[in-house]
Amino acid sequence: MSNPWIVIAITVGLIASSAFFVAVEFALISAKRHRLEDAAPNSRSARAALRSASELTVLLAGSQLGITVCTLALGAITKPAVHHWLTPAFSNWGMPLWIADVSGFVLALIIVTFLHLVVGEMAPKSWAIAHPEKSATLLAIPMRGFMWITRPLLQSLNSMANWLLVKVGVNPVDHVGSGQDPDALRHLVEHSTNVGALDAGYSAQLSGALDMQTLTVRDLLPSNKAPTSVTTSATMNHVRSVSKQSGHLRILVRDNGVPLGIVHVRDTLLQPDHTRAEDIMRPAFTLASDTPVHLALASMRESRNHLAVVTDERTTVGIITLSDVLSRLFPRSEPAI
Known part of the structure; x- marks a missing residue:
């Protein structure tokens, strides 16, 4: 693909798509279900987010599929194009052709990896974790559409993954457990009391409630x-x-x-x-x-x-x-x- 504007447009689209799938993945894992339930009566997006949260493994399969496709497409389209642009430039600087070719390949790989890793993964991940309910509701409806189109493939992939888990003695689940169990909370109360972060009177009341x-x-x-x-x-x-x-x-x-x-x-x-x-x-x-x-x-x-x-x-x-x-x-x- 020799037209640089087409390559740039495709690259922006692929990185944006990768950011979308990464944000969806971390948003649904981080979002508090009770907050989505509170917003559901008045928000179609919140209801869509709740439906996705109830089949989290399928959603994660969809996110991973989308991220993988974007990564492969960047490697197949953007990296060769950048490599093709850089090699002649290095050759014009007086480098031998093989050195210019290797330098162009390495630099193209670094550029594409940086854009995909920072812009397409780390930035949307941090945004989704910082605003889980907002990002979950904002991205829920488009993700439901993607899941509807690819559901047969996602269910097949998810079934194969669950089969492998069962073979190694792991029980697959479709949702993330929320909250803490009483034993973990009791340990937290005891630790907070021992280090002086919680008054003994409040500790007794919290322990009584847990009991x-x-x-x-x-x-x-x-x-x-x-x-x-x-x-x-x-x-x-x-x-x-x-x-x-x-x-x-x-x-x-x-x-x-x-x-x-x-x-x-x-x-x-x-x-x-x-x-x-x-x-x-x-x-x-x-x-x-x-x-x-x-x-x-x-x-x-x-x-x-x-x-x-x-x-x-x-x-x-x-x-x-x-x-x-x-x-x-x-x-x-x-x-x-």
Whole structure:
């Protein structure tokens, strides 16, 4: 190709295409999925980015295919053209033809490699990492179009790559895991506390929140402490007396040791003294003993229950209150002596 303007135009197009594929690759890996989900209702590009993120291996195959094609095209078109331009110039400077030819080849290789590496790869990579969600949404629709055209080829290449991974004992995945697991976060909290970057009080609260992923309501049950309760025949005076002695506003109502409901001392204030507890009690909110604490907290908040009866295969093993859960999440720090 002897026309330099055509070569320059093709070179610019190939480098721009390579930059596009590199930016798409790093943008989808770096972008936070929850931010794309937040923008998806009002953005077609964000929805396209989410679809690409859900089939990340196919997208990466498309990016790698595009980068490889651009690299080969630069080597087949731009490098020979630059070599062809430089060799006569070196020869006119008095160099022997073979030295001019070698010098032109080496310099053409350096020029093309520099343009492709810096302009076509490193610059777009840095931009995509610096603005992941913006670059992901900006480039999503054109990339979806490229994937639609080349999907049969991409799926074939991806299937072959996954087959090789399975043969060496690796389980292929189609998306990047987001966030950190509780163990990694717990280690980060402990390290930050040890080096003085995190206050001990905040450390205890964060550790308590992380423990909620593994704790069950059985772990919150007070040891050797019977719940405050009254019988179904207890009068309002008796309920208020028990509440005053225990300091609890919600009193468990039992019948032969079986929890039947809950009486709030507030409900006794407008009732005649001879009213029985069973007449005003509310149904008891129950939780299985193996219920995770975070699910128990969500259930208690949704149902607006501050007290729950904990059962184990129809056997009552204790009660927990909302304050039990919150005190585990926000433990009281010991005063400094």
